Each structure stands twice: as C-alpha cells, then as structure tokens.
Amino acid sequence: xxxxxxxxxxxxxxxxxNSNAQSIYSVEVTNINSTPSDFSPFLWNNELYFCSRRxxxxxxxKESLTDGYVAKVDGDYLVSDAxxxxxxxxxxxxxxxxxxxxGQTMYFSxxxxxxxxxxxxxxxxxGIFIAKRHADGSWGEIVEFPxxxxxxxxxxxxxxxxxxxxxxxxxxPGGFGGSDIYVSKLVNGEWTKPENLGNAVNSAGQxxxxxxxxxxxLYFSSNGHAGFGGLDxxxxxxxxxxxxPAKTMDAPVNSPADDFGxxxxxxxxxxxxxxxxxGKDEIFRFRLKTDMLKNMECLNFPPSDSCxxxxxxxxxxxxxxxFLKSEWRISDGTIIHGLEAKHCFKKYGTYNIDLYVTDILxxxxxxxxxxxxxxxxxxxxxxxxxxxxxxxxxxxxxxxSPVTFSISSSETYEVIWFLPNNRxxxxxxxxxxxxxxxxxxxxxxxxxxxxxxxxxESLYCVQTTFE
Amino acid sequence: MKLRLLVILSCxxxxxxxxxxxxxxxxxPFLVTFSAQADKSWGDDDYTQVFFFVxxxxxxxxxxxRVFDPDVGGEHDEMKGNFNxxxxxxxxxxxxxxxxKDARGVNPTGNYKSGNLLxxxxxxxxxxxxxxxxxxxxxxxxxGEMQDKYGGYVFKIIVNGLTGDDGNLYxxxxxxxxxxxxxxxxxxxxxxxxxxxxxxxxxxxxHIYPYVDSQVESIKxxxxxxxxxxxxxxxxxxxxxxxxxxxxxxxxxxxxxxIKEEERNSSLDIQIIKSDKNxxxxxxxMYITNQYGEYLPFYSAPIGGIPKYKYTIGFK
Numbered sequence: 098x099x100x101x102x103x104x105x106x107x108x109x110x111x112x113x114x115n116s117n118a119q120s121i122y123s124v125e126v127t128n129i130n131s132t133p134s135d136f137s138p139f140l141w142n143n144e145l146y147f148c149s150r151r152x153x154x155x156x157x158x159k160e161s162l163t164d165g166y167v168a169k170v171d172g173d174y175l176v177s178d179a180x181x182x183x184x185x186x187x188x189x190x191x192x193x194x195x196x197x198x199x200g201q202t203m204y205f206s207x208x209x210x211x212x213x214x215x216x217x218x219x220x221x222x223x224g225i226f227i228a229k230r231h232a233d234g235s236w237g238e239i240v241e242f243p244x245x246x247x248x249x250x251x252x253x254x255x256x257x258x259x260x261x262x263x264x265x266x267x268x269x270p271g272g273f274g275g276s277d278i279y280v281s282k283l284v285n286g287e288w289t290k291p292e293n294l295g296n297a298v299n300s301a302g303q304x305x306x307x308x309x310x311x312x313x314x315l316y317f318s319s320n321g322h323a324g325f326g327g328l329d330x331x332x333x334x335x336x337x338x339x340x341x342p343a344k345t346m347d348a349p350v351n352s353p354a355d356d357f358g359x360x361x362x363x364x365x366x367x368x369x370x371x372x373x374x375x376g377k378d379e380i381f382r383f384r385l386k387t388d389m390l391k392n393m394e395c396l397n398f399p400p401s402d403s404c405x406x407x408x409x410x411x412x413x414x415x416x417x418x419x420f421l422k423s424e425w426r427i428s429d430g431t432i433i434h435g436l437e438a439k440h441c442f443k444k445y446g447t448y449n450i451d452l453y454v455t456d457i458l459x460x461x462x463x464x465x466x467x468x469x470x471x472x473x474x475x476x477x478x479x480x481x482x483x484x485x486x487x488x489x490x491x492x493x494x495x496x497x498s499p500v501t502f503s504i505s506s507s508e509t510y511e512v513i514w515f516l517p518n519n520r521x522x523x524x525x526x527x528x529x530x531x532x533x534x535x536x537x538x539x540x541x542x543x544x545x546x547x548x549x550x551x552x553x554e555s556l557y558c559v560q561t562t563f564e
Numbered sequence: 565m566k567l568r569l570l571v572i573l574s575c576x577x578x579x580x581x582x583x584x585x586x587x588x589x590x591x592x593p594f595l596v597t598f599s600a601q602a603d604k605s606w607g608d609d610d611y612t613q614v615f616f617f618v619x620x621x622x623x624x625x626x627x628x629x630r631v632f633d634p635d636v637g638g639e640h641d642e643m644k645g646n647f648n649x650x651x652x653x654x655x656x657x658x659x660x661x662x663x664x665k666d667a668r669g670v671n672p673t674g675n676y677k678s679g680n681l682l683x684x685x686x687x688x689x690x691x692x693x694x695x696x697x698x699x700x701x702x703x704x705x706x707x708g709e710m711q712d713k714y715g716g717y718v719f720k721i722i723v724n725g726l727t728g729d730d731g732n733l734y735x736x737x738x739x740x741x742x743x744x745x746x747x748x749x750x751x752x753x754x755x756x757x758x759x760x761x762x763x764x765x766x767x768x769x770x771h772i773y774p775y776v777d778s779q780v781e782s783i784k785x786x787x788x789x790x791x792x793x794x795x796x797x798x799x800x801x802x803x804x805x806x807x808x809x810x811x812x813x814x815x816x817x818x819x820x821x822x823i824k825e826e827e828r829n830s831s832l833d834i835q836i837i838k839s840d841k842n843x844x845x846x847x848x849x850m851y852i853t854n855q856y857g858e859y860l861p862f863y864s865a866p867i868g869g870i871p872k873y874k875y876t877i878g879f880k
Contacts, residue, residue: 410878411802420797421804452875458795458805458837459769469877 121513121523121545124349124383127369129168129179134378136371137193137253137306137358141200143170145360145369146182147380148192153181163190165205174367174382184235185228189221193306193358198258203228203236206254206265211247222247225254225265243288244281255309264307264315267291274301278317297333297340306357312365313528315340318357326353330370334494334526341526347511350383364520385521403473404441407450412436420458426451442473481542481561484526497525497542507549515541538563583738583751585615586760587864591770594640594733594761596847599649599725605814606644607789607847611725612672613759616662616861617738619705620716620750626702627751628742629655629721632735634687638694642731642845647689649728654684655700656720661709667720670757670851670859679720682707686726699742715752731847733761754861757851762793762836764844770836772850773866778828780854785834786818787811788849794839800871802826808834831866 129135131151138147145168153164165182185191189208196203205228208221224245229238242263245251249268256263261283266276269291277299279291294315298304302321305328309315313335318328322343329351331343345351346359354374361368366385371378407425412418418436425431425438428449433440442448448471453463484494497512504510514522516529517538534540541560547553586592595615598608619627633640637647654677661667661679669676683700687693708717725732737745738753758772776783785808787796796808802824811817834850852860 405879407877407879410876411874412804418804450877452877454875456805458797459835460767466873466875467877469879471879 121386121511122347122350122383123386124372124381126375127176127380127382129166129176130379135166135380136378138360138369138371138380139193139195139308140170140360140362140369141196144168145170145176146194146196147179147369148194149179153186162188163192165191165194174362174384176369176380176382182236183233184231184237185239190223193253195255195308197256197260201230202256202260203230204242204254204256204263206252209241209245213247223250223252225251225263244291250276253306255307257309258311262309263288264294264309265291266305266307266317273299273321275303275321276305278304278307294340297342298331303328306359308359310361310365311363312522312530314522314524316359316361317343318355318359319343320355325351325356327373328355328357330356330359332524334524334528344524347523364516364522366521403443404439405471405473406437406439407452407469407471408437409452420456422455422457422463424453424455424463426453445473447472481540481559483540483561483563493529495527495529495540495542497544504546508546509549510544510546513543513545515543534563536564583617583736583747583753583864584745585736585753585864587753589866589870590772590864591763591768592760592772593763594735595723596642596731596733596759596761597651597723597725598642598731598847599636599651599728601649601727601729602644602725602731603729605789606642606731607761607849608725608731608759609788609849610670610672613723613755614667614672614676614757615721615723615736615753615755616714617708617719617721617736618714618716618752618754619708619719619738619748621705621710622750623705623716623748625705625740627705627719627748628699628701628703628739629719630697630699630737630739630745632697632737633693633695634685634698634732634734635690635693636687636728636730636732637689638691640695640733642733642847644729644731647728647730649730649732650686650688650726651732652684652686652724652726653698653700654722654724655682655703656680656722657682657703657707657709657717659709661720662711662714662718663709668756668859672722672724677722679709680707682719687732697737697743697745699739701742714754716750752867753864756859756861757849758862759847759849762838762843762846762848764846766794766838766840766842768838771870772834772836772862773831773864773870774834774852774860774862775831775867776823776827776829776860779856780823780828780860782820782822782855783832783852783860784818784820784854785809785850785852786816788816789814790817790848791843791846792839793841793843793846795835795837797835797837799833799835799873800824800827800830801874803832804873805835830868831863831871833866833871 131149133150135147135149138145147166148163149166150163165185166179167182168176168179170176191207194205206223206225208223211222225242227240228236230236251267253266254263264280266278268276272293278294281288281291300321304317304319307317314332316332319331320328324345330346333343334341352374356372358371369380369382372381423436425433431440450469450471452466454466455463480498482496482498484496512525514527539560540563544557546555597613598611600611631653636649636651656679658680664675664678666674666676667678705717708719711718738748738751740746740748788811790810791813796810797805799805809817809819
C-alpha cells in the first residue's frame with residue numbers, strides 16, 4: 098500500500114475512534130445527493146436550497162455547471178423531491194443561496210459577464226446577486242450586489258433575518274490572505290463599504306461560506322484555523338458587536354476532508370452541511386444527540402481536592418506532645434493516628450470528626466476531647482454568568498465562568514447549554530435572542546470533559562434560573 | 565476589675581468543695597508539717613504551713629475552721645522514732661491578716677503572724693483527736709480581713725511544728741457548722757507555699773492549682789525534696805502538658821515557664837504524677853513566683869474551674 102494511503106487510513110481510523118467516542122452529534126448522508134456533487138445547503142422553513150452539479154433537466158443547460166435546487170424537508174428533517182429553483186437557472190454557476198426570514202428575498206452568488214472583452218468565460222468573476230420571489234414561487238427581478246468587483250471574487254452571501262446585514266466571502270485586496278469574510282450593512286437603502294471581520298474569523302487561509310444563524314452565531318468554513326483537516330466548519334459568537342474567537346464544530350460534523358456550507362434549524366438540534374469525506378461533495382445531515390445528553394448521568398463538578406488535613410489548631414507552638422497520642426475517628430470509619438490526620442474523602446456528605454487523646458503518662462484510655470463536623474461538598478467550581486449586554490438590543494449572552502474548574506493538558510472540554518423549548522447551544526459564550534428566555538426559565542449548562550488519551554467523557558452540570 | 569474578680573471568685577467556686585483542704589479536685593491525701601527538730605530531708609523545709617480561707621461577703625452567719633487529725637500520733641502521722649512532737653494551730657483574722665507583706669511570703673519570718681489572733685491550740689500525741697475533727701470557732705465573717713482581691717473576708721491559719729521531730733498529717737475544712745463539714749457557699753482556700761504528702765499509690769494523680777493574674781508574664785516554680793518521684797506537668801486551656809523540673813532528695817529545683825495570653829486570669833493545673841519506684845510517705849514542698857518574685861496562690865478550688873486543654877479541630 099502506498100504511504101499516502103496508509104496515512105489516510107490512519108487518520109481516518111483516528112477520526113473513527115474520535116467519532117465513536119460519544120460525540121454529541123450524529124451525522125448521516127442525505128438521500129438527495131447526486132453522482133457529481135451537491136453542496137452548500139440552506140434551510141428555510143420546510144425547504145432546503147442547495148447547489149448541485151447533477152445533470153439539469155433542461156436541454157439548454159450546459160453540463161458540469163452548478164445549479165440551484167430546492168428540496169422538501171419533512172418534520173423529521175428528511176429531504177426529498179429536489180427541483181431546480183425556478184427562475185434562476187442560467188449558463189453560469191449559481192449558488193450558494195440564502196433567504197431572508199420572510200422568504201421573499203434571495204441572495205446568491207453566481208458567475209457573471211462583467212462585459213470586459215478580454216475576459217474569457219472561465220475567467221468570469223463571481224458576485225452576489227439578489228432576487229425576489231414571485232407569487233407563483235419562482236424567482237426574478239435579479240439585481241446585482243453593489244460591492245461586486247470583476248477583479249476579485251465576492252461570493253457566499255448570508256443575510257440576516259430582515260435583510261439589513263450581509264456576510265460574504267471575498268478575495269478583495271487588504272484581507273488576511275486567500276478568501277476572507279466581510280460584512281456590509283444596509284443603511285438608508287445603501288450597502289455600506291464591506292468590513293473585514295478581523296482575525297477572530299479570518300486567517301491567512303481560506304475563509305468561506307459564512308452563515309449567520311438566527312441565534313446570532315456566525316458559522317463559516319476555514320482551512321486556516323486549526324481543525325480536523327481541509328475546510329472545517331467553525332462558529333463564533335458575536336457579543337455586543339464583538340466577535341469572539343472562532344471555535345470548531347465537534348466531530349463527526351468535521352472530518353479530515355473538506356466540510357463546509359452549514360445550515361441549521363433555530364435551536365441547532367438538526368442541520369445540514371457539505372462534506373467531501375466520501376470522495377466528493379455531498380450534503381450531510383447532523384443531529385444533536387439531545388436524548389443522550391439529557392439522559393447521560395450528569396455529575397457535579399469535582400472539587401479541586403478531596404483531601405483535607407485535620408489538626409489541633411491550638412497545638413501550633415506547643416511542642417511537648419510526647420505523652421499524648423491523638424486518634425482521629427472519622428464517621429466514614431477511618432481512624433488515623435498522629436498529631437495531624439490527612440484524609441481523602443470519596444463521597445460528598447457531612448462527616449463527624451472525633452479527636453481522642455490518650456495520655457500515656459497517666460495510662461488512661463483514649464478520651465474524646467472534641468468533635469467537629471466536616472462538610473465535603475462540591476464547591477461551586479463553575480458558574481453561569483448572564484451577560485446583559487445586548488446585540489442590537491435584541492439579545493444577551495450566557496457565559497461559562499469557571500471558578501475552580503480546570504482541566505489538565507490531556508483533557509478537552511466543551512460547553513453545552515440546555516435552554517427551554519429544546520434549544521441547545523454549545524460554546525463557552527453563547528448569544529441568546531431576547532425571546533428565548535423569560536423570567537423563571539431554567540438555564541442548564543453542561544460541561545463535557547473528554548480525556549484525550551482514553552477518550553472517556555464526563556459531564557458536569559450547573560444550572561441557574563433566569564431572572 | 566475588683567468587682568469582676570469578686571463575681572468570678574464567687575460564682576466559680578459554687579460547685580466545688582472549696583473549703584475542704586486539700587480539696588477533692590486536688591486529690592492530695594494530707595497536708596504535712598514536721599516539728600522543728602525534724603530533718604528537712606523528710607520533706608518540710610520550714611516546719612510551718614500557712615493557709616488562708618475566704619468567706620464571701622454575702623455570707624453572714626458564723627463560720628468554723630475544722631482540722632482533721634490535728635494530733636501528732638496515731639493512725640496517719642509520720643512517726644520518727646517515737647511520737648514526741650507538738651503542733652500549734654492558730655487562727656488569725658482582722659487587719660493585716662493577708663495584706664501584710666510577710667503574710668504573703670513563704671518563709672515563717674518577719675510579721676507573718678500578722679492580723680488578730682482569734683484562736684489557737686497545740687496538739688501532741690492526743691488520742692482523743694487522732695483521726696477526728698477539731699473545730700475552731702464560731703467566727704463572725706467580719707472578723708476576717710475584707711479583701712476584694714481575694715473575694716471576701718480572709719482568715720489565716722498558721723500551723724507551726726514545735727517540739728519533736730515527727731510529721732503531723734492533717735486536713736482542713738471551713739464549715740458553717742461546728743460538728744459537721746458543711747461548706748460555706750462561695751468560700752475558698754489558698755496558700756502560697758504548699759507542704760503536702762504524695763500518694764503512695766503511683767496510679768493516683770494529684771493536682772495543685774496556682775492562679776495566674778493579669779500581670780503575670782512568666783512563672784518560676786520551686787519544689788523541694790521530691791525525691792525524683794515522677795513528673796510535674798503543667799496544663800492549661802492552651803497548654804497540653806509542659807513538664808517541670810522536680811527535685812531530688814533534700815534538694816530544691818526550679819524551672820520557669822512563659823505565660824501565654826490566654827492563661828492570664830485563670831488557673832494552671834499542675835499535675836503530680838508519681839513514678840513507679842514505689843516511694844512511700846513522700847512529703848514535698850512547692851511554691852511559685854511571678855516575674856516580680858511575688859508568690860502565686862494555690863487555690864483549693866481552682867479559680868475559673870479546673871483548667872483543661874481545649875482541643876480545636878481545624879482543617880487545611
């Protein structure tokens with residue numbers, strides 16, 4: 098076997114081991130994929146828009162072009178009946194696609210003729226275009242995004258709910274290298290000058306396929322940040338206009354192959370994305386294992402140290418203990434002899450500590466001198482902080498705040514939030530739309546710690562009430 | 565300060581038979597005074613014992629001072645050759661009884677017989693009083709010397725060994741009744757130099773309780789003729805048990821101890837632990853001075869209660 102093949106097998110085996118190690122996600126290939134390739138899905142209500150290089154059922158359509166398709170999505174997020182997006186097909190590549198929340202406006206990228214004579218077809222630039230939905234469901238009235246530029250790529254649009262903020266990738270000059278992600282805002286009917294999102298998102302590699310999720314989290318793909326290999330799906334939280342450092346999605350969503358083009362339902366429990374792990378671009382579906390997480394035994398945070406040393410506080414400085422023998426009797430059955438008693442507790446609880454002393458000078462039996470109660474409870478190793486800063490006055494943040502919680506270098510952890518209405522988010526800091534929580538709601542945070550050597554996972558829980 | 569001391573003295577002696585000397589808490593078998601011709605190596609350095617008794621000012625009825633086995637002879641006393649000795653017991657009260665400086669010393673010198681002599685009697689080999697109680701009194705409490713520092717009216721009993729060389733072993737009791745030992749409520753007794761007999765049984769632990777006032781920063785204990793018979797150990801609420809030097813045969817020995825802040829205004833417990841050498845009829849003398857050379861009183865009922873080292877469990 099060739100060396101490169103062995104390496105791939107080893108990598109895949111490692112990945113397989115990781116994926117078997119109780120990931121919170123399960124993934125599966127959807128049944129709408131075609132032989133050439135399918136990619137960049139976008140979920141809107143019960144429709145899944147995506148790109149495909151399948152042979153289009155239109156005679157005039159040139160083969161090997163990327164076309165836009167829309168499929169039906171049922172209540173279990175199974176997709177079927179993929180059809181060409183009516184009104185958008187052309188002799189150019191089209192896609193990816195995204196819609197505003199009302200579903201009336203579509204933003205998509207496509208190659209276009211810049212009307213430059215010297216430019217050949219294969220050199221036609223890619224730009225962003227905007228279409229309107231007609232009453233019959235077709236799309237038209239296509240206009241060009243004003244920041245397209247024939248000298249560089251402007252692609253992969255992602256629009257916010259009301260169509261006032263757009264994220265996209267571009268190779269425009271002045272970035273960090275390769276393709277970067279930019280943002281532009283619709284102000285007084287005009288799109289503002291694109292702004293690079295900075296190094297929290299962008300790198301010297303390729304940052305592509307941004308997707309702004311309803312939760313305010315920005316998903317994108319990159320091969321410049323540390324990941325699993327190739328393009329990987331990342332996300333970052335935006336709190337009060339500040340973009341927090343990007344985090345990678347957990348395996349098996351990501352793989353050593355290219356993974357990109359992410360979309361999900363409102364509570365991020367189910368979604369779709371593209372992966373080339375099977376040798377070609379295919380649309381996968383991921384599901385968050387909510388039942389597994391809810392039913393998994395959830396521990397309290399382990400204390401940093403369960404060992405304690407008992408001693409006589411008045412003994413310090415008293416040096417003559419020759420004739421006095423101390424015996425510590427702990428209510429878990431432990432008996433320790435000596436001036437001090439070091440004991441490591443195995444279980445949380447309240448313990449009685451009795452100190453008996455034998456005066457060997459007068460030869461008495463051990464006499465009880467004093468008692469104390471020791472409560473071994475898990476300390477508040479971590480807390481939930483509710484950040485009241487708002488994003489566009491519509492949201493606030495939840496933050497995992499470790500107090501004494503810490504992990505070793507051989508461990509990794511992930512923070513998962515369980516919110517009402519089956520909303521599950523992950524990340525140390527998550528932004529929440531204002532409608533997701535009302536006073537009295539329970540916010541549950543689970544920290545999943547994985548030992549990188551044994552792959553064993555443990556869950557630790559904290560919860561609080563939203564005030 | 566005086567009032568507080570008065571309250572402390574009165575309320576902390578209620579439950580102890582303070583006027584029994586030696587007290588039950590001390591567990592000392594007998595006081596001892598040898599007559600003047602005795603060899604000091606038998607355990608009495610000056611053939612004299614001085615004890616003070618305190619009657620609280622609230623006590624208005626007469627008090628009696630009773631002596632157990634005042635004679636020199638018979639069942640309990642230490643015969644040297646033949647019983648040929650006499651011992652004089654004298655009761656003092658009135659002004660100067662305690663306040664005279666010589667009265668608070670340990671040597672029968674100067675004006676140690678200060679105050680008013682209220683009663684006295686000399687005993688020899690009197691079978692009538694062997695193993696019996698002799699009663700002095702009644703005495704009007706007001707006949708003592710009123711001293712707030714000591715918590716009431718102070719009486720003094722001086723025991724002098726007169727002729728002969730035998731040892732007189734005896735006990736005291738301050739009573740409200742002539743013929744019975746009925747304690748004076750709130751009363752106490754103390755001495756500045758203790759002459760007493762150790763137990764013969766090595767399993768018995770005796771105690772003496774010096775009182776440490778607020779001015780004491782260090783103490784020096786001195787003991788005589790202990791015959792190296794065991795150990796002396798000091799205990800307080802903050803001291804587990806520091807050993808003190810004990811003397812050999814016919815010798816004095818001393819050692820000092822720094823007093824801790826928590827020990828002031830309370831009593832120490834000096835534990836007397838005998839050896840297993842089977843030394844019988846061991847008589848000893850002890851006194852304690854502070855850093856100024858002033859003598860500390862040994863109370864029969866320890867002021868503040870019997871001190872016990874207080875363990876406190878901490879964890880780290």
